[in-house]
Amino acid sequence: xxxxxxxxxVVIVLIVVGLLPAVYMTLKSVLVNGGISLEYYYxxxxxxxxxxxxxxxxxxxxxTTLLATVIGLGLGILLGKTDLPFRKPFxxxxxxxxxxxxxxxxxxxxxxxxxxxxxxxxxxxGTAQITTDWLFGLPGCILVLFSTFLPIVMLLTIAFLKTVxxxxxxAGRLFARWPYVIRRITIPSIYHGxxxxxxxxxxxxxxxxxxxxxxxxxxxxxxxxxxxxAFYNFGAGTAAAxxxxxxTFLFLVLERVFLREKTQILRPVPDGEKQxxxxxxxxxxxxxxLVGLFALLIVIAPFLxxxxxxxxxxxxxxxITKAGDSMLRSLSYAAIGATALTLIGFFCGYLIHNRAFxxxxxxxxxxxxxxxxxxxxxxxGLVSLWxxxxxxxxxxxxxxxxxxxxxxxxxxxxxITATSLARIPTSMDEAAVVSGAGWFRRLxxxxxxxxxxxxxAGWIIAxxxxxxxMGISMMVYPPGYDTLPVRTFTLMANGTTELIxxxxxxxxxxxxxxxxxxxxIFKLKPLxxxx
Amino acid sequence: xxxxxxIPIIGLIAIAVVAxxxxxxxxxxxxxxxxxxxxxVSEDQVFSEPILKDFEExxxxxxxxxxxxxxxxxxGVMNRLIAEKDNPQADVYWANEPIRAELLKGKGISASYxxxxxxxxxxxxxxxxxxxxxxxxxxxxxxxxxxxEDAPESVKAYVDPAWKEKGVIANPLYGTTTSEVAALxxxxxxxxxxxxxxAMKENGTGIATSNGESSDLVAAREYDFSLVDSDDAVNxxxxxxxxxxxxxxxxxxxxxxMIVPNAVVFIExxxxxxxAKILMDYLLSEETxxxxxxxxxxxxxxxxxxxxxxxxKAIEDIKAMEVNYAEVAKKLDEIQPYLKEWVGx
Numbered sequence: 040x041x042x043x044x045x046x047x048x049v050v051i052v053l054i055v056v057g058l059l060p061a062v063y064m065t066l067k068s069v070l071v072n073g074g075i076s077l078e079y080y081y082x083x084x085x086x087x088x089x090x091x092x093x094x095x096x097x098x099x100x101x102x103t104t105l106l107a108t109v110i111g112l113g114l115g116i117l118l119g120k121t122d123l124p125f126r127k128p129f130x131x132x133x134x135x136x137x138x139x140x141x142x143x144x145x146x147x148x149x150x151x152x153x154x155x156x157x158x159x160x161x162x163x164x165g166t167a168q169i170t171t172d173w174l175f176g177l178p179g180c181i182l183v184l185f186s187t188f189l190p191i192v193m194l195l196t197i198a199f200l201k202t203v204x205x206x207x208x209x210a211g212r213l214f215a216r217w218p219y220v221i222r223r224i225t226i227p228s229i230y231h232g233x234x235x236x237x238x239x240x241x242x243x244x245x246x247x248x249x250x251x252x253x254x255x256x257x258x259x260x261x262x263x264x265x266x267x268x269a270f271y272n273f274g275a276g277t278a279a280a281x282x283x284x285x286x287t288f289l290f291l292v293l294e295r296v297f298l299r300e301k302t303q304i305l306r307p308v309p310d311g312e313k314q315x316x317x318x319x320x321x322x323x324x325x326x327x328x329l330v331g332l333f334a335l336l337i338v339i340a341p342f343l344x345x346x347x348x349x350x351x352x353x354x355x356x357x358x359i360t361k362a363g364d365s366m367l368r369s370l371s372y373a374a375i376g377a378t379a380l381t382l383i384g385f386f387c388g389y390l391i392h393n394r395a396f397x398x399x400x401x402x403x404x405x406x407x408x409x410x411x412x413x414x415x416x417x418x419x420g421l422v423s424l425w426x427x428x429x430x431x432x433x434x435x436x437x438x439x440x441x442x443x444x445x446x447x448x449x450x451x452x453x454x455i456t457a458t459s460l461a462r463i464p465t466s467m468d469e470a471a472v473v474s475g476a477g478w479f480r481r482l483x484x485x486x487x488x489x490x491x492x493x494x495x496a497g498w499i500i501a502x503x504x505x506x507x508x509m510g511i512s513m514m515v516y517p518p519g520y521d522t523l524p525v526r527t528f529t530l531m532a533n534g535t536t537e538l539i540x541x542x543x544x545x546x547x548x549x550x551x552x553x554x555x556x557x558x559x560i561f562k563l564k565p566l567x568x569x570x
Numbered sequence: 571x572x573x574x575x576x577i578p579i580i581g582l583i584a585i586a587v588v589a590x591x592x593x594x595x596x597x598x599x600x601x602x603x604x605x606x607x608x609x610x611v612s613e614d615q616v617f618s619e620p621i622l623k624d625f626e627e628x629x630x631x632x633x634x635x636x637x638x639x640x641x642x643x644x645x646g647v648m649n650r651l652i653a654e655k656d657n658p659q660a661d662v663y664w665a666n667e668p669i670r671a672e673l674l675k676g677k678g679i680s681a682s683y684x685x686x687x688x689x690x691x692x693x694x695x696x697x698x699x700x701x702x703x704x705x706x707x708x709x710x711x712x713x714x715x716x717x718x719e720d721a722p723e724s725v726k727a728y729v730d731p732a733w734k735e736k737g738v739i740a741n742p743l744y745g746t747t748t749s750e751v752a753a754l755x756x757x758x759x760x761x762x763x764x765x766x767x768x769a770m771k772e773n774g775t776g777i778a779t780s781n782g783e784s785s786d787l788v789a790a791r792e793y794d795f796s797l798v799d800s801d802d803a804v805n806x807x808x809x810x811x812x813x814x815x816x817x818x819x820x821x822x823x824x825x826x827x828m829i830v831p832n833a834v835v836f837i838e839x840x841x842x843x844x845x846a847k848i849l850m851d852y853l854l855s856e857e858t859x860x861x862x863x864x865x866x867x868x869x870x871x872x873x874x875x876x877x878x879x880x881x882x883k884a885i886e887d888i889k890a891m892e893v894n895y896a897e898v899a900k901k902l903d904e905i906q907p908y909l910k911e912w913v914g915x
Contacts, residue, residue: 519634
């Protein structure tokens with residue numbers, strides 16, 4: 040009874056907070072001049088440009104995914120399975136771009152390759168013009184998004200490498216060298232995990248608007264954006280967002296057919312059986328240098344330039360004066376949002392994993408649908424639904440931002456929980472049932488303690504998502520209570536380069552410092568294991 | 571469950587509780603109604619925030635603001651104002667051009683208020699019914715590269731074969747460029763204005779994402795000239811870039827230079843109407859205009875005789891384009907599909 044009541048409550052919260060605003064906006068998209076019409080949808084798909092934008096989006100997403108997958112897989116194997124020096128520092132280093140909003144990475148690259156950037160200073164205007172032309176367009180977008188999302192595949196590869204049966208690799212080593220074993224045994228064993236990472240990269244890149252807008256490469260999400268920002272047409276904006284949702288669902292179907300069941304049955308090998316490490320031998324130092332050089336180019340260079348630009352006491356003093364309050368607010372909203380998401384995501388994931396309700400698949404789809412929906416659609420839906428005198432205690436307070444986080448990000452915690460729960464043998468729960476333990480007791484004494492590290496890792500991922508969120512916060516933050524990413528973005532219009540660089544560094548520190556402290560306090564294992 | 575295993579979960583809940591208390595203290599407590607005013611702002615935050623801080627210090631009224639981002643990057647406060655129509659949260663809207671103010675009037679989101687401080691401002695820059703009042707304006711000017719000897723003097727340079735592929739303009743779907751194009755449609759009529767736009771395209775006019783980028787392209791001599799806002803031009807001149815500023819169409823028979831004032835709007839059903847009026851009066855004061863003239867945004871005071879930096883012409887020395895902003899707003903709505911097509915969206 041308690042089980043059904045709690046799970047039903049979570050579903051109701053999700054429907055009220057997430058689905059209703061989306062339904063409201065969808066209704067707006069089919070109600071034209073008082074009648075029902077698909078006019079906005081026809082308009083959204085009628086022009087040739089739409090198909091060009093879809094083509095741009097697909098090319099950008101495909102190339103980014105291909106690069107992130109191939110290089111992420113290689114890096115993941117090097118950092119997760121070999122004796123390469125400084126593997127852990129490298130893993131942290133390559134993960135940094137994932138922790139900050141992609142537009143900050145884009146700004147960093149602009150400071151290097153832009154018309155008045157580092158290249159201009161060292162190589163003159165001719166070279167700077169070439170690099171600027173290269174940055175502003177498809178290649179620049181690929182560079183920024185690839186370096187941002189590379190860690191997804193890399194971390195998943197490291198995580199799934201722990202599930203490879205060492206006995207298979209040992210058997211392979213009896214008659215072949217490591218490269219052959221990796222090609223024929225290791226990679227095929229983690230194939231589905233890597234594809235899961237590739238799918239995530241593809242979907243997130245498809246929905247990305249900030250970087251392509253900054254680097255002037257028109258992609259499909261711009262269509263919905265134009266309807267909102269140039270025409271203030273909520274219905275047309277929502278209609279223009281629907282093809283994105285359709286593409287997401289196509290991928291969801293593919294995942295269900297090819298990946299889901301297979302990724303969830305992967306188990307880490309028992310503690311007794313140690314994973315095999317590949318000795319790099321002669322290649323250890325050359326590969327170390329290669330990875331170091333790659334880190335220098337992809338991560339260190341852009342963020343170092345940002346750091347150098349910000350190195351002025353005045354800039355930091357101004358940044359703290361202008362955005363100190365926003366930073367503190369961001370930290371608290373992210374902590375609350377992450378806890379709410381962990382709680383709701385846990386029960387949602389539990390429901391999906393145990394198929395507790397007949398409609399479990401619909402609930403999974405609902406969270407993915409909300410994850411794929413542009414933040415503008417959810418934001419305006421939330422404003423329209425919650426901005427009433429009776430609900431002012433929600434709309435006029437930061438609670439509305441937390442609602443936005445729940446609406447958009449529950450899918451992430453739900454999926455992490457489902458993956459964590461899949462690692463718990465059902466026999467443990469069954470044994471507790473036989474000995475008479477109730478649902479709540481089993482949940483608090485068996486499920487949560489065993490899945491605790493996964494839950495904590497989910498909290499951290501949710502914390503990062505909430506902290507770097509701008510789409511939802513921008514649309515709903517109460518007057519006077521903006522967040523740090525929002526303030527950074529609003530100050531970008533005519534703010535000095537030093538101020539913006541200092542704000543970006545503060546943003547990175549605001550993400551990293553609490554995570555490092557939490558990691559030190561709770562001694563969390565690498566996040567990768569639970570992604 | 572042993573205590574060690576409980577630590578992460580209990581710890582995370584503890585963090586959330588502490589954060590919630592902090593958020594409650596900083597975010598949920600509301601000052602008494604008489605102590606605050608809520609303003610939505612489309613003017614750049616770096617320029618508008620100091621003015622609002624001064625207002626707070628001088629009046630003791632707390633200002634709660636929602637700021638817009640650059641138009642091409644955000645859906646901004648206009649969408650919020652429209653979505654909040656039935657239960658407004660804002661008292662005042664500080665628009666960075668009057669077209670949006672007209673749009674709000676048309677949607678019944680704004681209310682009438684005649685500020686006593688608006689008296690010295692010319693009627694052309696005010697809504698006759700009091701739904702918005704202009705102050706501190708930008709002019710739509712040419713930035714021309716310093717090495718260009720005979721600078722263009724009319725917007726018609728964009729269609730002059732002598733300037734083929736030498737002009738650039740910001741995306742006319744957004745901001746002040748949209749307003750200027752719509753203004754030309756109201757002045758010239760649909761047929762002539764459409765022909766002008768088509769000729770502009772045929773003449774190889776470049777399209778930039780913003781006025782700032784247009785100015786930079788001219789400074790880098792990728793193009794010879796561009797129509798931009800005067801603040802973009804002054805900013806870059808102060809940075810020492812190789813550009814000069816030209817006020818277009820100043821001849822006797824010419825259409826004049828478009829003036830784009832900021833506009834302050836009183837929101838219908840404002841939760842703090844009295845404070846809203848005090849803030850509006852403050853924004854429309856000569857002192858605010860003086861501050862905005864000397865700030866990096868270098869805006870032209872609309873009250874005569876207000877101090878201004880040397881780079882700016884006084885409003886009385888500029889031949890202003892005679893436009894009716896209400897008609898421009900209406901026209902803008904009509905031509906949006908055409909502009910979308912023109913840009914290629």
